[in-house]
Amino acid sequence: MTVAVYSRPSCVQCMATYRALDSKGIDYEVIDLSRSPGAADKVRALGYLQAPVVIADDDQWSGFRPDKIAELAARLTEPLGGALSGADRHVPSLSGEEAIAACGLAC
Numbered sequence: 001m002t003v004a005v006y007s008r009p010s011c012v013q014c015m016a017t018y019r020a021l022d023s024k025g026i027d028y029e030v031i032d033l034s035r036s037p038g039a040a041d042k043v044r045a046l047g048y049l050q051a052p053v054v055i056a057d058d059d060q061w062s063g064f065r066p067d068k069i070a071e072l073a074a075r076l077t078e079p080l081g082g083a084l085s086g087a088d089r090h091v092p093s094l095s096g097e098e099a100i101a102a103c104g105l106a107c
Contacts, residue, residue: 001076003028006043006053013064014052020066024073028054 003021005028007014021028033040033051043053048062054069061068 001057003054003056003072004031005029006031006033006039006051006055008033008051011051013050016064017052017054017069020064020069024069026069026073026076 003026005014005017005021007017007030009032018028018030031039033043043051043062046053046055046060050062052064053062054060054065056072059068059072
Protein backbone atom coordinates (compact mmCIF):
# COMPACT_ATOMS: atom_id res chain seq x y z
CA MET A 1 0.00 0.00 0.00
CA THR A 2 1.25 3.45 -0.87
CA VAL A 3 0.74 6.22 1.68
CA ALA A 4 1.36 9.82 0.62
CA VAL A 5 1.27 12.83 2.94
CA TYR A 6 0.80 16.14 1.16
CA SER A 7 2.15 18.76 3.54
CA ARG A 8 3.53 22.26 4.02
CA PRO A 9 6.69 23.35 5.84
CA SER A 10 6.19 24.37 9.49
CA CYS A 11 2.72 22.77 9.55
CA VAL A 12 1.93 21.64 13.11
CA GLN A 13 -0.76 19.16 12.03
CA CYS A 14 1.63 17.74 9.41
CA MET A 15 4.29 17.14 12.06
CA ALA A 16 1.73 15.45 14.33
CA THR A 17 0.68 13.24 11.41
CA TYR A 18 4.31 12.23 10.72
CA ARG A 19 4.83 11.35 14.40
CA ALA A 20 1.63 9.27 14.52
CA LEU A 21 2.48 7.41 11.31
CA ASP A 22 6.03 6.80 12.57
CA SER A 23 4.75 5.51 15.92
CA LYS A 24 2.55 2.97 14.09
CA GLY A 25 5.44 1.91 11.84
CA ILE A 26 3.68 3.08 8.68
CA ASP A 27 5.92 3.97 5.73
CA TYR A 28 4.89 7.07 3.83
CA GLU A 29 6.07 9.54 1.23
CA VAL A 30 6.05 13.27 2.00
CA ILE A 31 5.01 15.56 -0.84
CA ASP A 32 5.75 19.22 -0.10
CA LEU A 33 2.85 21.25 -1.46
CA SER A 34 5.08 24.32 -1.75
CA ARG A 35 7.69 22.56 -3.91
CA SER A 36 5.81 19.95 -5.95
CA PRO A 37 4.31 21.33 -9.14
CA GLY A 38 0.66 20.42 -9.41
CA ALA A 39 0.41 18.89 -5.93
CA ALA A 40 -1.71 21.73 -4.54
CA ASP A 41 -4.01 21.52 -7.57
CA LYS A 42 -4.36 17.76 -7.02
CA VAL A 43 -5.44 18.07 -3.38
CA ARG A 44 -7.78 20.97 -4.20
CA ALA A 45 -9.34 18.85 -6.96
CA LEU A 46 -10.01 16.21 -4.29
CA GLY A 47 -11.84 18.88 -2.29
CA TYR A 48 -9.23 19.52 0.40
CA LEU A 49 -8.22 22.98 1.58
CA GLN A 50 -6.13 22.08 4.66
CA ALA A 51 -2.80 20.29 5.09
CA PRO A 52 -1.88 17.60 5.64
CA VAL A 53 -3.76 15.52 3.11
CA VAL A 54 -3.12 11.80 3.50
CA ILE A 55 -3.87 9.45 0.63
CA ALA A 56 -3.60 5.72 1.27
CA ASP A 57 -4.88 3.78 -1.73
CA ASP A 58 -8.67 4.15 -1.61
CA ASP A 59 -8.75 6.11 1.68
CA GLN A 60 -7.96 9.80 2.09
CA TRP A 61 -8.38 12.54 4.64
CA SER A 62 -7.25 16.01 5.63
CA GLY A 63 -5.83 17.28 8.92
CA PHE A 64 -4.33 15.38 11.84
CA ARG A 65 -6.59 12.33 12.24
CA PRO A 66 -5.29 9.85 14.83
CA ASP A 67 -8.48 7.79 14.35
CA LYS A 68 -7.81 7.38 10.61
CA ILE A 69 -4.13 6.59 11.26
CA ALA A 70 -5.16 3.86 13.74
CA GLU A 71 -7.58 2.42 11.15
CA LEU A 72 -4.82 2.48 8.54
CA ALA A 73 -2.40 0.70 10.89
CA ALA A 74 -5.04 -1.95 11.62
CA ARG A 75 -5.62 -2.50 7.89
CA LEU A 76 -1.90 -2.86 7.29
CA THR A 77 -1.57 -5.52 10.00
CA GLU A 78 -4.64 -7.56 8.97
CA PRO A 79 -3.91 -10.96 7.49
CA LEU A 80 -4.00 -10.91 3.73
CA GLY A 81 -7.24 -11.98 2.09
CA GLY A 82 -7.75 -15.69 2.51
CA ALA A 83 -5.28 -15.99 5.37
CA LEU A 84 -6.60 -17.86 8.35
CA SER A 85 -6.49 -16.71 11.94
CA GLY A 86 -5.74 -18.99 14.88
CA ALA A 87 -9.10 -20.74 15.39
CA ASP A 88 -9.63 -21.11 11.65
CA ARG A 89 -6.32 -22.88 11.10
CA HIS A 90 -7.40 -26.18 12.64
CA VAL A 91 -7.27 -28.95 10.09
CA PRO A 92 -8.47 -32.40 11.12
CA SER A 93 -5.69 -35.00 11.11
CA LEU A 94 -5.83 -37.69 8.51
CA SER A 95 -4.10 -41.03 8.56
CA GLY A 96 -1.37 -41.54 5.97
CA GLU A 97 -3.71 -43.46 3.67
CA GLU A 98 -6.47 -40.85 4.05
CA ALA A 99 -4.01 -38.07 3.25
CA ILE A 100 -2.82 -39.85 0.10
CA ALA A 101 -6.42 -40.47 -0.95
CA ALA A 102 -7.36 -36.82 -0.26
CA CYS A 103 -4.55 -35.18 -2.22
CA GLY A 104 -3.07 -37.98 -4.28
CA LEU A 105 0.44 -37.38 -2.93
CA ALA A 106 2.45 -39.24 -0.36
CA CYS A 107 3.96 -37.22 2.47
